[in-house]
Amino acid sequence: MSNRTYSQDELSAVLKGFGITDQTDVSRYGSGHINDTFKVETKRGVRYILQRVTDAFDKDILKSNIIRVTNHLKSKGVKTLDVLGYENPWRLYAFLEGYTSVDVITDPAQAELAAGAFAAFQNALADLPEPQLLPVIPKFHDTVDRIRLLDEAAAADIKGRKASVQAELDFVNRRREEAAKIVTMMAKGEIPERITHNDTKINNVMLAPDGTNVVIDLDTTMPGSALYDFGDMVRTSSAAAAEDEKDLSKVYSKKKYFEALVKGYLAQAKFLTDAEKANLAFSGRLITLTIGIRFLTDYLAGDTYFHTAYEGHNLVRCHTQFKMVESMEAQASEYEAIVRKYA
Numbered sequence: 001m002s003n004r005t006y007s008q009d010e011l012s013a014v015l016k017g018f019g020i021t022d023q024t025d026v027s028r029y030g031s032g033h034i035n036d037t038f039k040v041e042t043k044r045g046v047r048y049i050l051q052r053v054t055d056a057f058d059k060d061i062l063k064s065n066i067i068r069v070t071n072h073l074k075s076k077g078v079k080t081l082d083v084l085g086y087e088n089p090w091r092l093y094a095f096l097e098g099y100t101s102v103d104v105i106t107d108p109a110q111a112e113l114a115a116g117a118f119a120a121f122q123n124a125l126a127d128l129p130e131p132q133l134l135p136v137i138p139k140f141h142d143t144v145d146r147i148r149l150l151d152e153a154a155a156a157d158i159k160g161r162k163a164s165v166q167a168e169l170d171f172v173n174r175r176r177e178e179a180a181k182i183v184t185m186m187a188k189g190e191i192p193e194r195i196t197h198n199d200t201k202i203n204n205v206m207l208a209p210d211g212t213n214v215v216i217d218l219d220t221t222m223p224g225s226a227l228y229d230f231g232d233m234v235r236t237s238s239a240a241a242a243e244d245e246k247d248l249s250k251v252y253s254k255k256k257y258f259e260a261l262v263k264g265y266l267a268q269a270k271f272l273t274d275a276e277k278a279n280l281a282f283s284g285r286l287i288t289l290t291i292g293i294r295f296l297t298d299y300l301a302g303d304t305y306f307h308t309a310y311e312g313h314n315l316v317r318c319h320t321q322f323k324m325v326e327s328m329e330a331q332a333s334e335y336e337a338i339v340r341k342y343a
Ligand code: ADP
Pocket: 029, 030, 031, 032, 033, 034, 035, 036, 037, 049, 081, 093, 094, 095, 096, 097, 101, 203, 204, 216, 217, 218, 219
């Protein structure tokens, strides 16, 4: 869905509700695909992040989760998002001054840092007091269910795009069996459920020059598998090119970056079981396939979920994801060996 437009009057009214009346500029910010994010500049020189959360989330669950998670992290001395106001569907965060996020990383050291940051995040939430966090989107990383949704969108074919994506549908069909692996293991209790971030793409961790970091975009922090968190780091942090690169010869997974992720993650994620460690390399391929399936589903359904900048944007993203899957499949035995080296 292309970004909805907002009038300055609408944004001013929202800011007024949060007690801010001296803004000098309110403009779109960042490259997130889900929420509508604005940077707010004020006469006082204090900056804020204003967000309208997507209608796809259960907003009451989301608000409660965000407040509980940030309070818990703060109580443990972990730097996190500072929630200054929250009136659904809007919220106001302090601007993380001195921190930046990138869409593609250019140094394996950043991959190692990011992986350590997400592991520390999982660690810090392991003792979140009851009750359990509720899912803002049920079955979020359930690949079997994501394939079901793809099948439904293909059958409905509301935009008449199905015939043009037969090769992509065949790509998914060839991988239906392996797609069930993690959900099946979780259902059998062979892989534990933990509180995980569930959206560990590289632009969801903000880094400072001194090596400190803040994990952001806490919307999907909920019960899940550590494997999906690790897998999504591989998807985004080992990628040689942007998620919407059109020249597929530039798109592949970089072994050095994969190794840095494994090193950074295993150094901090001491809680991992043998079954989790044994599936780390696979998880990269699986989540990348899953995200590719989600882009393809949204393309077939008329681009209603992810923000898009042009017609066909979701299909371009699907192609990069499937190319990344092929690249990881081709390097599977090397990636498995790297995990064994550090595990
Ligand atoms: P989405 O769910 O749409 O991805 P995010 O919460 O990730 O939304 O925010 C989008 C982008 O805005 C982030 O990738 C980051 O660059 C920037 N951002 C978010 N929160 C802050 C903050 N508190 N301070 C500075 N930048 C932020």
